Amino acid sequence: MTLLKPRDAPTRRTRGTAARPRRRPARAAGRRGGMSSGYAVLAALVVLAVVMLVPFVIVAFNALKTPTEYSTHGPLSVPHGLYLQGVKDFWNRVDYGQKLVNSVIISGTVAVAGTTLSVLNAYALGIGRVRGRLWILVLLLMANLLPQESLIYPLYFMFKKAGLYDTRLSVIIVFTVIQSAFGTYLLSSVLSSFPRPLLEAARIDGANRWQVLWRIVVPISRPTIVVLLVFFFIWTWNEFLIPLVMLISNDNQTVSVALGVLHGQRLMDATMSSAAALLGIIPTLVFFLIFQRTLSRGITVGAIK
Amino acid sequence: MTTTARDRRGYLPYLIPGLLLFVGVIAVPFAMNIGIGFTRWSGVGTPDWIGFGNYKELVKDSEFWASFRHNLALVAGMSIIPAAIGLVLAAALTDIIGRRFGPRTASVLRACIYLPQLLPIVVAGIVWSWILAPDNGAANAMLKAVGLDSLAHDWLGDPNTAMWAVMVVMVWFQIGFPLVIFMAGLQRVDPSLYEAAEIDGASWWRRFWHITVTQIRPEIYVVLLICTIYSLKSFPQIYVLTKGGPGGATNVPSYYSYQNFFEKTDVGYGASIATVLTLITVVLVVGFIRAQRGQLDEEGQT
Numbered sequence: 001m002t003l004l005k006p007r008d009a010p011t012r013r014t015r016g017t018a019a020r021p022r023r024r025p026a027r028a029a030g031r032r033g034g035m036s037s038g039y040a041v042l043a044a045l046v047v048l049a050v051v052m053l054v055p056f057v058i059v060a061f062n063a064l065k066t067p068t069e070y071s072t073h074g075p076l077s078v079p080h081g082l083y084l085q086g087v088k089d090f091w092n093r094v095d096y097g098q099k100l101v102n103s104v105i106i107s108g109t110v111a112v113a114g115t116t117l118s119v120l121n122a123y124a125l126g127i128g129r130v131r132g133r134l135w136i137l138v139l140l141l142m143a144n145l146l147p148q149e150s151l152i153y154p155l156y157f158m159f160k161k162a163g164l165y166d167t168r169l170s171v172i173i174v175f176t177v178i179q180s181a182f183g184t185y186l187l188s189s190v191l192s193s194f195p196r197p198l199l200e201a202a203r204i205d206g207a208n209r210w211q212v213l214w215r216i217v218v219p220i221s222r223p224t225i226v227v228l229l230v231f232f233f234i235w236t237w238n239e240f241l242i243p244l245v246m247l248i249s250n251d252n253q254t255v256s257v258a259l260g261v262l263h264g265q266r267l268m269d270a271t272m273s274s275a276a277a278l279l280g281i282i283p284t285l286v287f288f289l290i291f292q293r294t295l296s297r298g299i300t301v302g303a304i305k
Numbered sequence: 306m307t308t309t310a311r312d313r314r315g316y317l318p319y320l321i322p323g324l325l326l327f328v329g330v331i332a333v334p335f336a337m338n339i340g341i342g343f344t345r346w347s348g349v350g351t352p353d354w355i356g357f358g359n360y361k362e363l364v365k366d367s368e369f370w371a372s373f374r375h376n377l378a379l380v381a382g383m384s385i386i387p388a389a390i391g392l393v394l395a396a397a398l399t400d401i402i403g404r405r406f407g408p409r410t411a412s413v414l415r416a417c418i419y420l421p422q423l424l425p426i427v428v429a430g431i432v433w434s435w436i437l438a439p440d441n442g443a444a445n446a447m448l449k450a451v452g453l454d455s456l457a458h459d460w461l462g463d464p465n466t467a468m469w470a471v472m473v474v475m476v477w478f479q480i481g482f483p484l485v486i487f488m489a490g491l492q493r494v495d496p497s498l499y500e501a502a503e504i505d506g507a508s509w510w511r512r513f514w515h516i517t518v519t520q521i522r523p524e525i526y527v528v529l530l531i532c533t534i535y536s537l538k539s540f541p542q543i544y545v546l547t548k549g550g551p552g553g554a555t556n557v558p559s560y561y562s563y564q565n566f567f568e569k570t571d572v573g574y575g576a577s578i579a580t581v582l583t584l585i586t587v588v589l590v591v592g593f594i595r596a597q598r599g600q601l602d603e604e605g606q607t
Binding site: 045050070074121136149153264277288292 | 312313314316319320322324327331333334338341348394397398401402405406420423424426427428431432433435436438441442450477480534537538545558559562566567572575576578579580583586587590
């Protein structure tokens with residue numbers, strides 16, 4: 001998901017309510033409808049949750065089967081043992097380690113650079129309240145809203161001219177700008193309600209703008225900044241069109257591009273496809289486990305603030 | 306406010322890197338794309354200026370119109386259906402599960418349903434094209450396991466079912482987003498509204514319709530807008546699931562422009578498709594902001 005609209009979304013809201021757990025008097029049992037219908041709803045939702053997870057499970061099962069086991073018992077059987085050769089073969093064939101490194105370098109750099117750029121922009125727009133800030137904001141947001149299809153050919157052409165085609169740097173530059181559009185938007189609206197007395201006190205103590213930014217504004221806005229870092233990382237990790245066009249050599253491709261291209265060639269057999277899918281899923285699961293709390297906070301912050 | 310005009314000007318240097326990069330990476334390429342849309346160009350040599358030639362061709366291009374109809378199906382599969390399901394799920398999770406079985410149960414269920422959203426869409430596509438594979442795919446194997454052999458099918462390979470199959474995959478992928486946003490929105494609804502309605506004897510569905518839906522209307526707008534814009538950028542899922550096929554049955558403008566850019570090297574034509582896509586996005590956003598304003602005014606009066 002790329003764009004969430006913090007400012008337009010809330011109509012009536014006091015800040016901070018989103019994070020507060022919903023409190024209401026406990027009066028569960030014995031109500032009209034009773035417990036039984038509650039259990040029916042619970043059962044239905046558990047079934048739905050399982051259905052949502054089934055694709056992950058069967059992919060994992062089949063990635064761990066030998067090709068003969070797959071062809072004799074089909075895709076639904078539980079694997080007899082742990083057969084890791086398929087995954088290993090696939091790993092070596094696509095040089096998956098290199099793809100992971102590329103994805104980490106690109107996404108990590110974009111996360112840091114995009115967040116830095118967002119902080120600088122938002123400092124001028126949210127705290128500096130420079131003239132025409134609304135228009136600047138709308139303009140910058142276009143970076144995020146525009147279909148990438150309408151930028152891709154000129155970007156491809158320009159990077160070719162500049163000698164940056166097929167470099168990780170080209171993708172890093174583009175996504176730093178695209179992601180920072182959203183970051184600027186979110187951070188400016190957070191910073192526009194930054195406590196003014198704090199800024200004035202620092203100025204009276206002789207701190208200049210640069211020092212105020214790094215010693216006061218950034219530390220206090222840390223929760224939002226962390227959310228931006230995590231989201232920029234994952235969003236960039238998941239990108240496809242621009243990396244697909246820019247990165248053609250094997251040594252530069254990201255995980256998504258490598259898997260997508262290989263899949264597109266329709267050369268993979270069933271077990272290899274499931275190995276590919278499993279290797280694509282694992283990083284996401286790792287991010288999910290590491291960033292779970294930031295993610296759930298972030299989705300709320302991003303959408304509603 | 307104590308900030309003076311002079312003080313504000315002192316913040317301008319902080320905008321310079323952002324604005325320069327914006328011009329180089331977004332504004333200039335965007336303007337170039339519009340320009341290229343008025344030319345015939347293969348990507349090498351000098352483009353031939355043909356004015357509105359590409360657009361005249363677009364209007365008559367049945368493949369282009371078909372790709373639009375397919376995108377409408379994606380709007381249903383990625384925006385309307387997930388939002389509708391997400392709304393009911395969010396209400397059920399907050400109101401029934403959260404209250405009777407504890408917020409932890411609700412948040413675990415939410416996490417399970419949200420998980421696909423975090424996948425790279427390409428990976429989601431690979432997972433599903435494997436599941437939907439004609440021979441020995443998991444979907445057909447399941448049908449056979451329950452004795453419905455006759456329904457087994459080449460889901461993505463048959464022009465009659467391909468678009469439906471893509472829609473199902475997208476609903477699976479997309480549901481978590483509205484769910485999470487709506488659940489966050491529901492936290493700010495005043496519980497006393499529900500209590501009053503309950504005392505008045507309103508059924509769960511009545512309360513859902515009259516309180517939940519009206520109270521989180523802003524979130525519903527946002528979700529529909531974001532998901533609809535997102536469905537216009539559907540290149541990755543089409544690339545991995547069907548490559549626009551079979552026979553163009555699932556082609557969408559996003560993929561069609563890519564084909565023209567990089568496969569048919571009809572760059573001018575591809576650029577004009579991308580420009581149309583941009584126009585639609587802008588219309589959607591402006592319409593959305595208007596709708597929101599209208600709603601705000603309405604609420605301001607009451």
